[in-house]
Amino acid sequence: VLRSVIRGVGAHLPKRIVTNDDLAKIVDTSDSWIQERSGIVCRHIADENELTSDLGAAAAKQALVRAGIDPVDIDLIVCATATPDRTFPATAVRIQSMLGVTKGAAFDVQAVCSGFVYAMTVADNFLKLGQSKRALVIGAETFSRILDWSDRSTCVLFGDGAGAVVLEAQPQHGTNDDRGILSTRIRSDGRFEDLLYVDGGPGSTKTVGHLRMNGREVFRHAVQKISGVIEETLVETGYAADEIDLYIPHQANKRILDGIAKKLGVAPEKIVITLDKHGNTSAASIPLALNDAFEAHRVKEGSLVLMEAMGGGFTWGAVLARW
């Protein structure tokens, strides 16, 4: 039996930090409103010449160094992004070329904020089937490019960044060996498209477009759908909520995370929070948070880690892994 073992994690953030006070200069908002309603204090914003692929490649390089794996030994690259450099080719293929990799396959996965959970699920299946040996799973976004900077209800919530993990297919050593990805679960329901979408694209305005969101409705669905998928994961794997060492949620809103914690009875100190300093970085938020937990020695060998997300579509899902 093959398992997808996490060998390394890495991240990259643009240098430029934009505070809530900075935003108050361009839209009618305040530091206290943003902090109180979302928990966000600041976010990183990419420079004009800094593309999603640049952020993704930098995160991937760090993950590879930490894994001790040479880029040429990677035979699968899955990049989760809703903000590709170009409509095509896939950002993953551009990253593949930046890493000097010419074999295997690279492609993007588009599930917006759930993208990383989707990409981990896809890569895990390739590895478990023996179709690939070593995968780079990347979440990389430059949401600053699809924000309507005159809409205070959305532009204050998002940021740019990237994170990556290296997965390796390893044989399971006996039934006691439960390292690696233990469970993946992805869901979608297109009835909710109008609550969170980008109003551009080749099939509509033919421009890149802007993010549009009914925040209150998204909020309501998020707590419900994410709690549901976590509960299903726990039932499937037989773990109790308090046996999870660390929760690595998609970072959309502190109040959503508090709501989920309360519903499932999770201790707040088990939840990794980075949205205060990163904002919502869509598909990048989970690997960025995982990287944060790794650097703070909060995740170590044997840690049971649960990642979860919901995003536009709606899409949602969860991944349970033993580090």
Ligand code: ACO
């Ligand atoms: N500054 C000041 N006032 C604001 C701002 C702002 N930046 N934005 C909105 N307001 C005003 C509104 O106009 C409204 O005023 P009104 O009462 O006079 O109409 C008031 O604040 C309250 O607005 P609500 O939308 O009801 O505020 P709410 O408490 O719901 O918070 C928020 C808004 C933060 C967007 C919240 O609903 C939320 O986080 N929702 C989830 C969004 C989310 O997580 N999206 C991403 C998930 S999926 C993904 O990551 C792509």
